[in-house]
Amino acid sequence: MYKTLLSFILLSSLMLQASDILPSWNEGTSKKDIISYVSAVTDEKSKDFIPKKDRIAVFDNDGTLWSEQPAYFQLFFIMDRIKTLAPQHPEWKTKEPFASALKGDLKGALKNGMEGLMALVMATHAGMTDEAFDDIVIEWIKTAKHPTKNVHYSELVFQPMLELLDYLRANDFKTFIVSGGGIDFMRPFASEVYGIPSNQIVGSSIEVKYENKKITRLPKFRFNDDKAGKPVAIHYHIGKRPVAAFGNSDGDFDMMKYTEANEKYKTLQLYVHHTDEKREWAYDRKSHIGKFDKGLDYAKEHNWTIVDMKNDWKVVYPFELKK
């Protein structure tokens, strides 16, 4: 009797588990890869077992955890801020890249490449305390809307990836964001949206100084958390090699190869491939944003998991669940 009861409880719990894991993922190779990896490395009897303290999972943000089209969302933040600040800067009306930005002409504003971009970044990201900047970002994320999807930017996170983050944390992984985006742009809202504490959110940064009990943001670039910068940022912020890495573009390729080269533990590398032009966007090798070319070839050759967004995901965004 006792044994029957026990079997029943175990069976129910297994069934519950199976139906609960990654509910927005269709059955298929991607879902199977994730579950079999997590099962192997969390099973104490497995040769692939990883102690909890070393279960480090790193996620790119733009294009991996939320959308990044038609331009990185931080660029829309910049354009919106330029408009808000324009009355204090009458000279912007005739001065590039501000003049183009004020007309909403992103392409024109960025036609001089990094130089124009940096001018826009510094005009909108520096000159205030860290806490004042937090408030600016929070206000924007609560009010601004995506130009074509017409919803708040924080609604454009990927439901299947939220489930993946939860699933990993439920299995005692520590989840980190390692993004080319601004560290201080992400932190004010990403903690709440993704359930990742601010100290586990890593990104590009500008210089700051401490004076009069305050941190003030300075108009000087400090660190580019992209490509080879990602493993460097992982070194400083995490201090150990990850075991699982999640990205969507060639910008994440170094971070993923760095993870793959973990000599101590079995690893998982997963690329989100943007294949869904209907629900999201479809782009890869030739895209200006989120270019996915070398990484795609390597991923195929090395049997990394490549998520086919169109076929692997039941829904893309959380709001689809409410329909």
Added chain:
Amino acid sequence: MYKTLLSFILLSSLMLQASDILPSWNEGTSKKDIISYVSAVTDEKSKDFIPKKDRIAVFDNDGTLWSEQPAYFQLFFIMDRIKTLAPQHPEWKTKEPFASALKGDLKGALKNGMEGLMALVMATHAGMTDEAFDDIVIEWIKTAKHPTKNVHYSELVFQPMLELLDYLRANDFKTFIVSGGGIDFMRPFASEVYGIPSNQIVGSSIEVKYENKKITRLPKFRFNDDKAGKPVAIHYHIGKRPVAAFGNSDGDFDMMKYTEANEKYKTLQLYVHHTDEKREWAYDRKSHIGKFDKGLDYAKEHNWTIVDMKNDWKVVYPFELKK
């Protein structure tokens, strides 16, 4: 009957708690300050309640969590490494600061100040992968012994501070080290010794590069995590203002004032005052290492907690408990 039972259980649990909290701390102002702070900010009904996500506690390391006399322990690591590496560098026999270091003459090795120190740091901390450096540190911490105490350096951590770290974590504080010491020198052993994960250990750093799937350490100084550098490091690594700060010297003063200036929450500032020349060392205003002068005046004026090591601590080191 039910009520009596409930009272009994509550009473027992309170008594257990009181005797279990900070057992190596003598009853007195310091212990009372800590417990009343933690009780206030973790009580949901209190006006001082702090949500778990914002319970950020920052600790200096040298002189706060372990001893720092007669010199920072990382300096002994450097001196030991110079001796180990000497056979590969015959030129060191006649070249300063190496010649003095090889004779065990720390004062001579450092007589040119930062220049000599940096030469010693780079000769011992750069030129290998991050993982190789981890192994070097772990081997050293396992084998090297303190010149006068004749025990391993990791045995010279402060038992009352270990209890304080545990107590804070039991109350859902996230504990961080923010030290002038090397981030990569601390991480390989401090996680185990203090129960603090590597990503919550912050310190001074040298540059690194990513190449061929490896992080290599470069002979170039990057960040000095001391004085005004501490709030800056907190900004990048933690991303929010702490509510509790623990230090022992003027090097921690900025971090503690930054914490005190938290406008959202009640804060705690605690200074460890080295007053025990018998069990540890006694030093403050005039000490070359761990100078504690401006901070001491300010702490007294502003009613910060000042731990009198001699009178507040039943034991200093964990090994005293085993005697």
